[in-house]
Amino acid sequence: MQDLRIGVVGLGLRANLADAAHHPGAGSVVAAVADTDPAVRAGVADRFPGAVAVDDYRKLLDDDTVDALVVATPDDTHEAVACDILRAGKPVYVEKPLGITVEQCDTILRTAYETGTRLYVGHNMRHMGVVRLMRDIIARGDIGEPKTVWVRHFVSYGGDYYFKDWHADRTRTTGLLLQKAAHDIDVVHWLANGYTSRVNAMGDLMVYGDLPRREPGTPRPDGWLREFDWPPATRKDLNHVVDVEDVSVMNMRLDNGVIAAYQQCHFSPDYFRNYTVIGTEGRLENFGDRPGDEVKVWNTGPTGYRADADAVYKVPESKGSHGGSDERIIGEFCRFVRDGGVTDTSPVAARMSVAAGVMATQSLRDGGAPYDVPPLDPELIAYFESGQRRDAAPAPAPR
Ligand SMILES: NC(=O)c1ccc[n+]([C@@H]2O[C@H](COP(=O)([O-])OP(=O)(O)OC[C@H]3O[C@@H](n4cnc5c(N)ncnc54)[C@H](O)[C@@H]3O)[C@@H](O)[C@H]2O)c1
Numbered sequence: 001m002q003d004l005r006i007g008v009v010g011l012g013l014r015a016n017l018a019d020a021a022h023h024p025g026a027g028s029v030v031a032a033v034a035d036t037d038p039a040v041r042a043g044v045a046d047r048f049p050g051a052v053a054v055d056d057y058r059k060l061l062d063d064d065t066v067d068a069l070v071v072a073t074p075d076d077t078h079e080a081v082a083c084d085i086l087r088a089g090k091p092v093y094v095e096k097p098l099g100i101t102v103e104q105c106d107t108i109l110r111t112a113y114e115t116g117t118r119l120y121v122g123h124n125m126r127h128m129g130v131v132r133l134m135r136d137i138i139a140r141g142d143i144g145e146p147k148t149v150w151v152r153h154f155v156s157y158g159g160d161y162y163f164k165d166w167h168a169d170r171t172r173t174t175g176l177l178l179q180k181a182a183h184d185i186d187v188v189h190w191l192a193n194g195y196t197s198r199v200n201a202m203g204d205l206m207v208y209g210d211l212p213r214r215e216p217g218t219p220r221p222d223g224w225l226r227e228f229d230w231p232p233a234t235r236k237d238l239n240h241v242v243d244v245e246d247v248s249v250m251n252m253r254l255d256n257g258v259i260a261a262y263q264q265c266h267f268s269p270d271y272f273r274n275y276t277v278i279g280t281e282g283r284l285e286n287f288g289d290r291p292g293d294e295v296k297v298w299n300t301g302p303t304g305y306r307a308d309a310d311a312v313y314k315v316p317e318s319k320g321s322h323g324g325s326d327e328r329i330i331g332e333f334c335r336f337v338r339d340g341g342v343t344d345t346s347p348v349a350a351r352m353s354v355a356a357g358v359m360a361t362q363s364l365r366d367g368g369a370p371y372d373v374p375p376l377d378p379e380l381i382a383y384f385e386s387g388q389r390r391d392a393a394p395a396p397a398p399r
Contacts, residue, residue: 004334005031007066009057009081010073011040013161013225014095015047017072017122020326021334022048028334032066034059057081061088068337070122071095075179076172079104082119083111091118091337097182098350100174102358102374105351109380112347118340118388120333121350125183126190127325127332129315130289134275135191137284137313142297144281149188149260152274155180157228158246158266159235163208164224169241176264177201177248177364178357184262184273185252186353191277194254195349196356196373201364203248207267212236232267250360282310291317291324342387351376 004027008018011033022030030048034057035041044053060066061084068091071081079099085092086108098121099105112119125131138146155162162180166172173179189195214221214237221237229235246266253259276285282299296309318324329345336343352373359371383390 001027004028004337005065005067007032007034007057007060007063007069009034009060009069009071009085010077011035011044011047012037012072014072016321017070017095017124017326017330018048020320020330021070028330032060032063058084061085061090066090068092068333070333074166074172075100076166079107082108086111086115086117086119089115089117091120093120093122093333095122096124096186096350097178097354097357098347099354100172100178100358102351102355105354106376106380109347109351109376109384112388113380113383113390116388116390118337119347119384120336120343121345121347122329122333123183123186123345123350123353124322124325124329125187126344127328128289128323129291129318129325130286130293130295130323131187131190133295133313133315134277134284134286137295137297138191138277138279142282142311143277143279143284143299146192146277146279147258148278149192149258150276151184151188151260151262153181153184153262153264154268154270154272154274155264155266156268156271158268159208159232159238160225160228162244162266163211163235163238163242163246164214164220165239168208168239168244170243171241173244174358175203175244175248175361175364176266177203177245177250177361178354179244181248181250181262181264181360182350182353182357185356186349187275188252188260188262189254189349189352191275192254192256192258192260194256194258195352196252196260197255198253198370198372199250199356199360199363200368200370201248201250201360202368203245203364205242205245206247207232208235208238208242208246211238211242213238213240213242216240230269245364248360248364250364252356252360286315289315289323291315340387340389342385346384348376348381348384
């Protein structure tokens with residue numbers, strides 16, 4: 001099997017995804033990088049020997065030596081970049097979130113439908129061991145039918161990763177309830193087997209609104225990453241615009257009746273996601289979200305709290321970034337480029353997670369008023385759920 005030759009558009013902090021795609025002789029190789037930043041282009045030859053570096057991704061669209069493209073540019077650029085690539089007929093991987101508005105997502109899905117070009121969306125949490133373990137437990141029926149899902153998301157490094165660059169500007173992201181939560185909303189949908197139909201939310205900018213900011217146009221300073229200044233209010237050099245919330249709480253009603261809640265805080269001392277799923281016959285909860293951490297299940301009857309639980313499962317060991325999920329998601333993308341078909345990630349689900357995040361953001365900026373999530377065109381749902389084949393009869397796909 002020849003290596004799939006991948007072009008990467010945007011080689012910033014998310015460069016570990018490109019690393020996961022670079023395995024010469026073992027299935028895929030980074031053959032080209034397009035990045036607008038000359039300093040990034042200067043480092044391409046060392047990182048990916050033999051790869052070309054260009055300043056404009058459009059230079060790769062007619063390049064026959066590039067089989068597929070991975071888009072890892074800032075969220076507000078995804079629609080324009082992805083649609084150009086789809087129109088050029090090259091299979092494309094778009095990092096999450098798919099877009100920053102419902103309209104952007106729908107335009108990408110419709111362009112993929114009309115061109116027939118393969119579209120893949122990078123929700124790598126679907127390939128994380130802890131998520132797959134929880135999904136397996138639910139699928140076995142160990143907690144009965146899932147009815148409610150609660151997620152607490154503690155983002156210790158939020159002040160560094162999300163308030164020192166474009167993430168902090170709502171014109172570039174809409175808000176962190178979309179930007180950061182799109183992953184977890186998607187996981188809630190996947191675990192509960194439904195899509196959010198109605199939301200309300202509350203949120204505020206509590207800690208990072210009044211801290212020292214950089215002048216517009218000045219780069220992120222050396223050492224900005226993983227400073228973990230403590231307490232959080234000692235952070236400085238924030239983005240020149242900071243108008244997204246650093247605390248948010250969102251309620252969801254899913255189309256199958258499940259009720260879910262998601263809470264995010266960017267000044268917590270620790271980083272982790274804590275999921276609880278309660279079904280008609282039990283409850284599960286994860287204690288940590290990395291390989292070796294535990295998911296516990298209680299399902300033998302009402303008692304007081306029992307730390308030993310009824311069953312304890314370990315998240316499988318795995319190497320690589322994001323708990324090994326980056327290697328696995330690139331593997332699935334390469335398989336999809338070669339063979340097509342249904343995948344564990346889903347463009348429809350990616351759109352539905354953005355739509356829930358957008359409407360929740362609207363709600364929290366409107367005093368917590370409830371909003372309905374706009375439905376997706378059934379023609380597009382049928383196309384994507386049948387594995388992106390226009391001639392195929394719609395078949396149900398895993399969400
Ligand atoms: N799935 C995950 O776990 C995960 C994690 C982090 C980031 N992300 C996503 O990855 C994407 C990139 O995030 P990041 O943190 O690396 O951002 P970043 O700002 O660090 O890097 C973006 C890179 O894109 C380049 N760029 C910007 N516009 C461009 C354009 N039009 N053409 C070519 N290059 C362009 C910039 O020069 C920069 O090098 C975002 O969509 C983000 O949400 C996903």
